[in-house]
Amino acid sequence: MMDNKNLYKIAFGLAVFTIVYNIAEGLISTYLGFEDESLVLFGFGSDSFIEVIxxxxxxxxIVRIQNYPHSKRDDFERTALRITGSAFYILVFGLVITSIYNIxxxxxxLTTFWGVVISIISILIMxxxxxxxxxxxKQLNSVPILADANCTLVCVYMSIILLVSSGIYELFGIPYIDSIGTLGLSYFAFKEGQECFEKAKSDKNCCCD
Known part of the structure; x- marks a missing residue:
């Protein structure tokens, strides 16, 4: 059984890895989504950039609760949540409008092959x-870290939407499935935006609890 200091180091390392992975995923997904004219892949990549914030x-x-276990959410976190929530809402607006236009x-x-590949990798890593x-x-008995784990699960759901929509189009070429998948991503992005503003207003850890 590890001591708390090492566990917090692991938690911080996981947070940093998540940031780096989302930057890479965002760059690759938006580029390939633009090149392949796949809105669902482009939207997925855009969401990854917001997840970086x-x-x-x-x-x-994680640093705060390690140093001050009983402290409440501070201004930095609330500001990050508001920026993240606003970015999600802007993304949703853009994706919904473009989806309707595409329909x-x-x-x-042109192809959704890379959407299938990226979604499978994302599902496994997430x-x-x-x-x-x-x-x-659980080992730290930390509600905030457990809440973050539950929120990371939303990324798995979004990856599944990318996989299903990209896979169906690649196999059957069904019209509008790319746009329908994009609307599915928009739903989760909207819920994440709502959650960010709710968290910014209170000390609740996550609506995914």
Whole structure:
């Protein structure tokens, strides 16, 4: 059984890894989504960039609760949450409008192959992060870290939406499935935005609890 100091180091390391991974995922997904004209992949990558902002708030939170276990959410975290929430709402607006436009014009992606590949990788990595964060959170008996693990699970759900929509289009070429998948991503992004503003107003850890 590890001591708390090492467990917090692991928790912080997981937060940093999440940030770095989301930057890489965002760059690759938005580039390939733009090149392949796949809105769902482009939207998925854009969401990853927003998760980076959230990740900095999580890393800061871990340092705070390590040094001051009974402290409440500070101004840095609340500001990060508001910025993240606003970014999610802007993303949702852009994705919904573009999805409707694509459906109206009958636009189809050139391919969704990379959406399938990226989603499978993301599901595996995010699930490992969920399990690892839960393990650390339970050992520390830390509600905030456990809440973060539950929120990371939302990333798994979004990856599944990317996998399903990209896989169906790649296999069957069904019209509008890319746009429908994008609307599915928009739903989760909207819920995440709501959650960010609720967390910024209170000391609740996560609406995913």
């Amino acid at each position: 959230s990740g900095f708030g999580i890393a800061h939170m 109206w014009t009958g636009h189809k992606p 699930w490992i992060l969920v399990v690892w964060k839960r393990s650390v959170g």
